[in-house]
Amino acid sequence: MTSQAMSGFWSLWISVITLGVIAFCWWLLYANRKTDKVPAANGEVETTGHAADGIEEYDNPLPRWWFIMFVITIVFGLVYLALYPGLGNYKGLLGWTSTGQWQDEMARAEERYAPIFQQYAQIDIRTLASDPAAMQVADRLYQNNCAVCHGSSARGAYGFPNLTDGNWLYGGDPEVIRDSIIFGRNGLMPAWVDMLGERGVDTMTHYVLGLSGLEHDAAKAEEAAPMYQAICSACHGVDGQGSAAMGLDSIGAPNLTANSWMYVQPGQSVYDSVAFTLRHGRNGLMPAQARYLDYGVELPNNLRSLSAQEKAELLPKVHLVTAYIYSLNQGK
Amino acid sequence: MTEKIPTKDVTPVDAGQHRKSPTTGGPQGELYAKRRHIYVKRVQGLFQKLRTGSNWVLMLAFFFGSFIPWGGRQAIFFDLPNRQFHIFSVTFFPHDFMLLAWLLIILAFVLFFVTNFAGRVWCGYTCPQFVWTWLYIWVEDKTEGSPNQRKKLDKQPLNTEKALRKGAKHFIWVLIALATAIAFLGYFSPILDLIPRILSFDLGPWELFWLGFFTFFTYLFAGWMREQVCIYMCPYARFQAVMFDKDTLIVSYDTARGEPRGARKKSDDPAAKGLGSCIDCDLCVQVCPVGIDIRNGLQYECVTCAACIDACDQVMDKMGYPRGLIRYTTEEELAGRTTKILRPRLIGYFIVLLAMLVAFSVALSNRIPVELEVLRDRNQLLRMTSDGMVENSYLIRIANMDQREHSYTLTLHGVDGVELQGAAVYTLAGGEVRQFPIQVIGNPAQLPGSPAVNIEIRLQSQQDPRIAASRESRFFIRSAR
Ligand code: SF4
Ligand code: SF4
Numbered sequence: 001m002t003s004q005a006m007s008g009f010w011s012l013w014i015s016v017i018t019l020g021v022i023a024f025c026w027w028l029l030y031a032n033r034k035t036d037k038v039p040a041a042n043g044e045v046e047t048t049g050h051a052a053d054g055i056e057e058y059d060n061p062l063p064r065w066w067f068i069m070f071v072i073t074i075v076f077g078l079v080y081l082a083l084y085p086g087l088g089n090y091k092g093l094l095g096w097t098s099t100g101q102w103q104d105e106m107a108r109a110e111e112r113y114a115p116i117f118q119q120y121a122q123i124d125i126r127t128l129a130s131d132p133a134a135m136q137v138a139d140r141l142y143q144n145n146c147a148v149c150h151g152s153s154a155r156g157a158y159g160f161p162n163l164t165d166g167n168w169l170y171g172g173d174p175e176v177i178r179d180s181i182i183f184g185r186n187g188l189m190p191a192w193v194d195m196l197g198e199r200g201v202d203t204m205t206h207y208v209l210g211l212s213g214l215e216h217d218a219a220k221a222e223e224a225a226p227m228y229q230a231i232c233s234a235c236h237g238v239d240g241q242g243s244a245a246m247g248l249d250s251i252g253a254p255n256l257t258a259n260s261w262m263y264v265q266p267g268q269s270v271y272d273s274v275a276f277t278l279r280h281g282r283n284g285l286m287p288a289q290a291r292y293l294d295y296g297v298e299l300p301n302n303l304r305s306l307s308a309q310e311k312a313e314l315l316p317k318v319h320l321v322t323a324y325i326y327s328l329n330q331g332k
Numbered sequence: 333m334t335e336k337i338p339t340k341d342v343t344p345v346d347a348g349q350h351r352k353s354p355t356t357g358g359p360q361g362e363l364y365a366k367r368r369h370i371y372v373k374r375v376q377g378l379f380q381k382l383r384t385g386s387n388w389v390l391m392l393a394f395f396f397g398s399f400i401p402w403g404g405r406q407a408i409f410f411d412l413p414n415r416q417f418h419i420f421s422v423t424f425f426p427h428d429f430m431l432l433a434w435l436l437i438i439l440a441f442v443l444f445f446v447t448n449f450a451g452r453v454w455c456g457y458t459c460p461q462f463v464w465t466w467l468y469i470w471v472e473d474k475t476e477g478s479p480n481q482r483k484k485l486d487k488q489p490l491n492t493e494k495a496l497r498k499g500a501k502h503f504i505w506v507l508i509a510l511a512t513a514i515a516f517l518g519y520f521s522p523i524l525d526l527i528p529r530i531l532s533f534d535l536g537p538w539e540l541f542w543l544g545f546f547t548f549f550t551y552l553f554a555g556w557m558r559e560q561v562c563i564y565m566c567p568y569a570r571f572q573a574v575m576f577d578k579d580t581l582i583v584s585y586d587t588a589r590g591e592p593r594g595a596r597k598k599s600d601d602p603a604a605k606g607l608g609s610c611i612d613c614d615l616c617v618q619v620c621p622v623g624i625d626i627r628n629g630l631q632y633e634c635v636t637c638a639a640c641i642d643a644c645d646q647v648m649d650k651m652g653y654p655r656g657l658i659r660y661t662t663e664e665e666l667a668g669r670t671t672k673i674l675r676p677r678l679i680g681y682f683i684v685l686l687a688m689l690v691a692f693s694v695a696l697s698n699r700i701p702v703e704l705e706v707l708r709d710r711n712q713l714l715r716m717t718s719d720g721m722v723e724n725s726y727l728i729r730i731a732n733m734d735q736r737e738h739s740y741t742l743t744l745h746g747v748d749g750v751e752l753q754g755a756a757v758y759t760l761a762g763g764e765v766r767q768f769p770i771q772v773i774g775n776p777a778q779l780p781g782s783p784a785v786n787i788e789i790r791l792q793s794q795q796d797p798r799i800a801a802s803r804e805s806r807f808f809i810r811s812a813r
Pocket of ligand 2: 637641
């Protein structure tokens with residue numbers, strides 16, 4: 001992280017004004033020292049000439065403790081300016097930065113909470129998923145990191161999968177969920193309109209609707225069946241059961257028989273959505289979350305080949321969120 | 333409106349040993365005014381007794397208030413880290429700060445009312461600044477002796493006796509300050525746990541800081557600054573004058589009766605010598621904790637502690653004169669007229685005060701110890717389910733501000749055809765705050781044609797149906813394209 005330095009002029013400008021104001025304060029204090037007016041013979045004391053409601057203002061000196069407080073504030077100001085960055089580009093003797101303070105606070109929080117997270121890291125994901133206290137902590141992690149895309153109830157949104165319906169793009173096994181979170185996912189559906197042609201897109205859409213048991217034109221579906229087996233079944237499976245069901249963890253081709261559609265916009269028909277997908281393709285990206293959830297952890301190159309236990313200890317917050325996502329799908 | 337009190341010439345009649353006016357006293361060209369140390373003489377008498385009584389009550393309340401137990405914890409406990417403020421059976425949360433604001437306003441009006449009626453009785457009998465100052469003066473008296481002995485002691489070069497006496501005084505002062513700080517901290521950190529931790533030097537950095545802070549400032553304010561706090565720092569002292577009128581009780585010297593002042597023997601007949609009742613013994617000046625001469629008239633430094641009344645009454649008794657040369661009186665009375673107690677301003681203060689007290693009690697007794705917040709998901713307005721239903725997500729946050737566990741039933745109102753999904757009952761321990769995601773779901777074909785409708789989410793405790801809360805939110809049916 002780099003901080004934007006000021007140009008020499010502005011740095012000087014600020015320093016001169018800051019120190020100038022302090023010098024002015026000191027001068028003001030000194031200039032207002034008591035020049036005690038000697039009372040005239042008749043006992044009249046000269047006032048400042050200010051009068052309000054007939055009350056005149058004397059020119060009395062400051063009480064000593066008050067004067068000392070002014071001196072203290074001036075000294076404090078100078079010491080502060082020497083220790084902390086306040087004068088333009090001057091860094092201060094303590095080398096304090098707001099970034100540094102934030103890092104310190106993070107480190108302190110880490111020190112305080114790490115033992116709790118490490119304790120959870122020792123517990124198997126399936127067991128952890130049924131521990132209400134752990135899930136409360138995990139819920140907070142989820143709401144802060146994941147809810148922005150998947151929704152506070154994890155039921156997904158347009159373009160973001162529902163995480164509660166037991167229907168997985170990449171598989172719902174705890175270790176697979178963990179990997180999805182750590183490394184992220186990139187699901188790519190190519191555009192098929194060149195291969196299928198306009199009529200092919202239409203008939204194939206009917207075929208896909210049929211797989212999920214939705215209302216469709218059976219004749220058109222039948223027409224598309226050979227094409228489906230030739231092209232689509234490679235990823236979506238011969239029965240449309242999706243890549244996860246075939247044990248292909250990293251493709252992410254959805255199950256077409258589950259009547260679960262990630263790209264249906266409100267008010268849009270499933271037909272329109274599927275036809276759009278076939279014509280233009282889709283590109284879904286889930287960013288790798290390890291660096292955000294477990295902020296500051298050094299990720300080793302062999303992360304993929306670590307054992308489940310090693311991953312849990314290295315990335316305890318990912319471990320908790322994994323258990324949370326897993327818990328949402330119990331009984332589905 | 334009552335007239336303003338005319339300003340008085342307060343230049344001392346005799347600028348003798350006491351209170352030199354700063355404008356006439358100091359040498360030229362100084363950076364600041366030197367403070368004259370006031371050697372306060374302790375006095376016995378009716379008002380001093382009153383004050384001792386009120387001081388005892390207040391100090392006992394302060395020092396031992398935190399020890400009162402209440403259902404497994406201390407009765408008055410301000411739990412800052414958890415932002416919960418327990419006062420006996422009620423627990424306040426940050427959202428109750430409105431109540432605190434009202435309470436402070438009410439206290440301000442109490443102050444207006446009392447000040448208008450009886451002047452600065454707050455300063456004289458109850459203000460912690462002076463309660464502690466009197467305590468410190470008492471210690472001073474016990475360790476260093478009377479004001480004359482103290483003056484002599486201060487002039488002496490350092491010797492064993494001086495060191496011992498001074499040392500004892502400061503030691504006791506610091507002890508009192510430390511006890512004060514501990515008692516104060518005890519309202520924020522459980523006192524029964526705090527005391528052993530202090531004895532074993534096992535304090536957190538903030539506890540240590542506040543302990544030092546309050547010890548230091550108690551010692552400084554009550555030991556060293558005393559009347560300086562009242563004269564220069566206290567806002568009340570600065571604005572109390574605007575609440576005064578001619579019918580306000582003040583401590584005053586009866587000039588008509590006292591002057592011309594002068595020394596005399598007890599057997600002398602003052603009338604024959606052409607003297608008033610004041611024997612110019614200066615006792616009223618010696619006992620004054622703010623170092624003024626009440627005979628110069630009403631002065632803003634005067635905290636109406638009535639020490640001078642006690643002193644003067646003693647003298648009057650000794651001389652065989654009637655008491656009350658210095659007394660509680662009013663401007664009107666001094667001018668020979670009668671005091672009007674029931675005056676529009678006082679009645680006004682009273683009515684406002686009464687109205688606010690009633691409003692406050694109603695607000696307090698109607699306070700519902702539960703809070704419900706409903707936050708719509710921000711990234712999406714609605715979601716279509718595979719069977720054509722429309723679904724909206726919300727995060728609800730429930731704060732159980734009661735001291736016991738509650739199970740709350742959540743219900744949805746406002747539109748037919750939408751219903752709540754997710755748990756219908758939420759159980760929270762006393763003082764617990766949690767958030768839960770919920771869904772509201774409906775069939776767009778059966779809902780109004782508008783893009784969105786208003787819904788109302790209600791929460792009701794199963795244990796106490798009066799404890800309920802409700803929030804409005806929006807339910808989006810379709811995107812308005
Ligand atoms: S002037 Fe202020 S600090 Fe002094 S006794 Fe009165 S209220 Fe207290
Ligand atoms: S003048 Fe009298 S009442 Fe006022 S502060 Fe002094 S002793 Fe107290």
